[in-house]
Amino acid sequence: KPKKGACMKSGKTCNKKLSEKSRYNVPPSAEFVARVSGIATMGKLPYQETANGLDAAFIGVPIDTGTSNRPGARFGPRQIRxxxxxxxxxxxxxxxxxxESLMVADIGDVNVNVYDLKDTCKRIREAFRSVLATGCIPLTMGGDHxxxxxILQAVADKHGPVxxxxxxxxxDTSDVVLGEKIGHGTPFRRCVEEGLLDCKRVVQIGxxxxxxxPDAYEWSRAQGFRVVQVEECWFKSLAPLMAEVRTQMGSGPVYLSFDIDALDPAFAPGTGTPEIAGLTPIQGLEIIRGCRxxxxxxxxxxxxxxxxxTTGNTALTAANLLFEMMCVLPKMKYYD
Incomplete structure (x- = not known):
């Protein structure tokens, strides 16, 4: 198990320049350690079993039991890593x-039950309660939505409505799909019903x-959500939108949930329910960076x-978006 502040090594080489001036976990640089070597963790960070001592942690939730169309998202965390x-x-x-800002590690995957979605939700809730109890911010790799x-049940237990x-x-605000209340098309309906969200501080983009x-988003608007349909995003930068979102969110706790199918399938085809005419990766970055x-x-x-x-580009895009999420967390250091 890597010591606090240590970098992972392969032979005698490591990213010495960064690790010597840092008290945080530092992944090895490809300048010294081949990318294809080693066990796959998120960003080649150290692995540890718990979130103890961490400011943020990458955690996988490998399920697709709630998927309504193409399966396969249970393998998402592995491919992203x-x-x-x-x-x-x-x-x-x-x-x-x-x-240079946060102690971060990969803490592995939630031990899901691939035969029972309701039991899986219970396992996820309990796992994230444990992570959040340490003060760690979870950066989660799915898994379906x-x-x-x-996760938001656990987050709201700690922070109240977010x-x-x-x-x-x-x-993802359907009530019942094929007779079931829990699935990847229903999570935010359940969250509203349980008071997990501060509805005046919710924005849905893309x-x-x-x-x-005729109006698939009527329910969202009725709850007080801001709904930004993709047509409002075409041919423009989303930086002005995110300035408005920052004002809407204020200083209270905020959760960021990014479905890769928000991006156009030309950029991210490896997903379960693709829809044409989506966001570009540039706009995806603008949204995440706008959460700073x-x-x-x-x-x-x-x-x-x-x-x-088939090319791995969807998972590669996802890995970069997760890195960008880490880079906008509180206490982040930026060079001028």
């Missing part, structure tokens, strides 16, 4: 220095596609389905 070997230590765009419901930045092609009614300064208490990236991701 594999593609994350491309990540480096600094954010060249924002000049964030996460490994069902996982947001039990604001939500929800990036998705779908509102919603699109065909619907089961918010009181983020948790983030997730869901719905990567490797069987439909």
């Amino acid at each position: 594999a593609e994350s070997a491309m990540l480096r230590a600094y954010n060249s765009g924002t000049r964030a220095a996460p490994y 069902t996982i947001a419901y039990p 604001g939500l930045v929800h990036v998705d092609a779908h509102a 919603l699109r596609g065909t619907g089961y009614s 300064g918010l009181n983020l208490v948790g983030c997730d990236l869901v719905e990567v389905s490797p069987p439909y991701d």
Whole structure:
């Protein structure tokens, strides 16, 4: 088990320059250690069994039992970890220095029950309660979007009702689907019913596609959510939108939930319910970077389905988006 502040080594080489001036976990640099070597953890960070002593942790929730169309998201965390070997230590765009700011590690996966979705939700809720009890901020790799419901149950237990930045092609506010209340199309309906969300501090960005009614987002608006359909995002920067979102969210706790199908399937085909005419990766970055300064208490990236991701580019995009999420957490150091 790596010591606090140590970097992972392969032979006698490691990223000495960064690790010698840091008291945090520092992944090895590809300048010295081949990317293809070693056990796949998120960003080649150290693995530890619990969140104790961590400011933030990458955690996988490998389920697709709540999926309504293409399966495969249970393999998402593994593929994201594999593609994350491309990540480096600094954010060249924002000049964030996460490994000079936070103690971060990969704490593995929730031990889900692939035969029982309700039991899986209970396991997720209990696992995240344990993570949050340590003061650690979870950065979650899905898994299908069902996982947001039990995670937000745990988050609200600690922080009370939270604001939500929800990036998705779908509102995920259905009541009952095929007779079931729990699935990847229902998590935010359940969250509202249980008082987990501060509804005036909820924004849904990128919603699109065909619907089961003339206005598929009527319920969201009725709760007080701000709904930003994808047509409002076409051909423009989303930086002005995010300035408004920061005002909407204020200083209270905020959760960020990013479904990879928010991006157009030309960029991210490896997902379960793709919809055409989506956001670009650039807009995805603008949304996440636009969360800088918010009181983020948790983030997730869901719905990567490797069987439909033949090039690995969907998982690679997901890994980069998760890195960007880490780079906007509170206490982040930025170089001028």
